[in-house]
Amino acid sequence: MIRRDFFKYSLFAATLLTTNSAIASIPKKDKKSKVVICGGGFAGLTCAKTLKQLDKNIDVTLIEKNNNFSSCPFSNLWLGEVGNISYEDLNYDYYKTIEKNSFNFVNEEIIKIDKNKKLVYTTKNIIEYEYLILTLGIDYNYEKIFKDKKSIQECKIKAPAALKPGSEHLALKRMVKNFKGGNFIISVPNGAYRCPPAPYERACMIANYFKKHKIKGKVIILDPRDKPAAKPYKFLKAFEEYYKDFIIYKPYSEFKKINFENKTITYKNFDENQIEYINKKIDFEEANIIPPNQANALIKKSNLEVDEMGWAKLRKPTFRSTSSEDIYIVGDSQGEYAFAKSAQMANSCAYIVSEEIASRIKNKIFDYKNNMPGNVCYSMVTEDKAVSIMHNFKYEDTFIPSYEISEISHDVAVGAKGWYFGLINDILEI
Ligand SMILES: Cc1cc2nc3c(=O)[nH]c(=O)nc-3n(C[C@H](O)[C@H](O)[C@H](O)COP(=O)(O)OP(=O)(O)OC[C@H]3O[C@@H](n4cnc5c(N)ncnc54)[C@H](O)[C@@H]3O)c2cc1C
Numbered sequence: 001m002i003r004r005d006f007f008k009y010s011l012f013a014a015t016l017l018t019t020n021s022a023i024a025s026i027p028k029k030d031k032k033s034k035v036v037i038c039g040g041g042f043a044g045l046t047c048a049k050t051l052k053q054l055d056k057n058i059d060v061t062l063i064e065k066n067n068n069f070s071s072c073p074f075s076n077l078w079l080g081e082v083g084n085i086s087y088e089d090l091n092y093d094y095y096k097t098i099e100k101n102s103f104n105f106v107n108e109e110i111i112k113i114d115k116n117k118k119l120v121y122t123t124k125n126i127i128e129y130e131y132l133i134l135t136l137g138i139d140y141n142y143e144k145i146f147k148d149k150k151s152i153q154e155c156k157i158k159a160p161a162a163l164k165p166g167s168e169h170l171a172l173k174r175m176v177k178n179f180k181g182g183n184f185i186i187s188v189p190n191g192a193y194r195c196p197p198a199p200y201e202r203a204c205m206i207a208n209y210f211k212k213h214k215i216k217g218k219v220i221i222l223d224p225r226d227k228p229a230a231k232p233y234k235f236l237k238a239f240e241e242y243y244k245d246f247i248i249y250k251p252y253s254e255f256k257k258i259n260f261e262n263k264t265i266t267y268k269n270f271d272e273n274q275i276e277y278i279n280k281k282i283d284f285e286e287a288n289i290i291p292p293n294q295a296n297a298l299i300k301k302s303n304l305e306v307d308e309m310g311w312a313k314l315r316k317p318t319f320r321s322t323s324s325e326d327i328y329i330v331g332d333s334q335g336e337y338a339f340a341k342s343a344q345m346a347n348s349c350a351y352i353v354s355e356e357i358a359s360r361i362k363n364k365i366f367d368y369k370n371n372m373p374g375n376v377c378y379s380m381v382t383e384d385k386a387v388s389i390m391h392n393f394k395y396e397d398t399f400i401p402s403y404e405i406s407e408i409s410h411d412v413a414v415g416a417k418g419w420y421f422g423l424i425n426d427i428l429e430i
Helices: 002-018 042-054 075-079 095-101 149-158 167-177 198-212 232-242 297-301 343-361 410-428
Strands: 034-038 059-063 104-106 110-114 119-122 125-128 131-134 138-140 182-187 217-222 247-250 253-259 264-271 276-283 286-289 293-295 327-329 374-380 386-396 398-405
Touching: 034 042, 034 125, 042 059, 042 095, 042 131, 042 343, 042 410, 075 167, 075 198, 095 410, 110 297, 131 343, 167 286, 182 198, 182 264, 182 276, 198 217, 198 232, 198 247, 198 374, 217 253, 232 247, 232 386, 253 286, 293 297, 327 343, 343 374, 343 410, 374 410, 386 410
Parallel strands: 034 059, 034 131, 059 104, 131 327, 182 217, 182 286, 217 247
Antiparallel strands: 110 119, 119 125, 138 293, 253 264, 264 276, 374 386, 386 398
16 A cells, blocks of 8 residues: 555656646545645655655655755764764665655745745745644855855855755864865844754864864864853863863954955954954854744745744744644744744654644644643764753643753763654654
């Protein structure tokens, strides 16, 4: 049964490949509730699989622009040559989960969503939905730090943010591998961004690489905050204990501009002597400039409400957009709840949304308040040591988190590996 459905899908995909200029409407299957999921990352893949497992009669279609899955979690380890993580450990095909879970897969880029007509427009097709789940992840908001398009383009190419997988990660890897010495700057953005511990873990992994390869380099973290955005005291301890000669952490330091010709970065820093913020300059050899983040631009473009920072608004306690009862927004794009923008949280919330939709199709009421999400997030700090944070939630007008941070230890590093491959297996059925 599963194989037959898979071949049906293959035929369907082949049909899509041959329709290029004309926009084809995918036939509506009357007897099945049609759930369309936009974005095949951590949240989207979890929804596609879970919905089919909860009710195989639901017609589930996942739309994803990339033709393979690429992971951000564990990319910092690969960057720093830690834990034997290879490029293959980060990249996977979509076929196994499609075959095993029998959902439709449309490998196209979404360009528009019409919430009134309940249609999703891709580059080649128009797809109808009854319920829509948007799991589109983040976009960068370079406009907040640069005034013109030329500077944005230059920064994207020469100092990529690498919060999205693919070319940005490969570029960063090349920058680390070819590094001969000098300052490697990581600038952390203001506001909420994807994976709060990622820049600090990245600093540790690059410093670990410099240490191992005896490179006379320093990783300099420019952070507008007073301390790291996640696991702050553990990261400060790791910088001090393991990377005294390799990492300089600069709090109250906000990125202002970058000059690639004379290789300097200007940042606003709180000067303790003058007791005010002043502009300072620092030389760099390579830079990883992370701009402010926001929800994927399609959400706002589709007239779905976002907050002042560009994150999607939801109707509490649900994951339904405040702009449409039939559109759910899960994963990093949502800004309603104080959830860490993590793969684990995306996965956990996607399970909840799938349960809600499966109940809704059966006309059953879903009790959000008794189905709490959970989060665990590991950060490697050395070759064989890591630190983790665990979040639990209760509901009182909104989701209230409580958390526990581990010590830095080898056992936690072992747990990190188990967690990563467990999650990959969960969503991709490898
Ligand atoms: C360096 C780094 C390390 C990290 N480490 C961890 C970690 O250790 N643990 C952890 O839990 N989290 C970690 N994260 C965070 C994690 O990667 C994100 O929180 C997670 O990817 C969010 O899942 P998502 O489904 O919301 O978005 P994504 O996984 O980004 O999925 C969005 C999908 O939508 C697709 N898409 C976007 N636009 C379109 C379009 N127009 N048409 C079609 N498809 C589209 C994208 O191609 C993508 O596949 C890390 C992140 C980074 C950057």
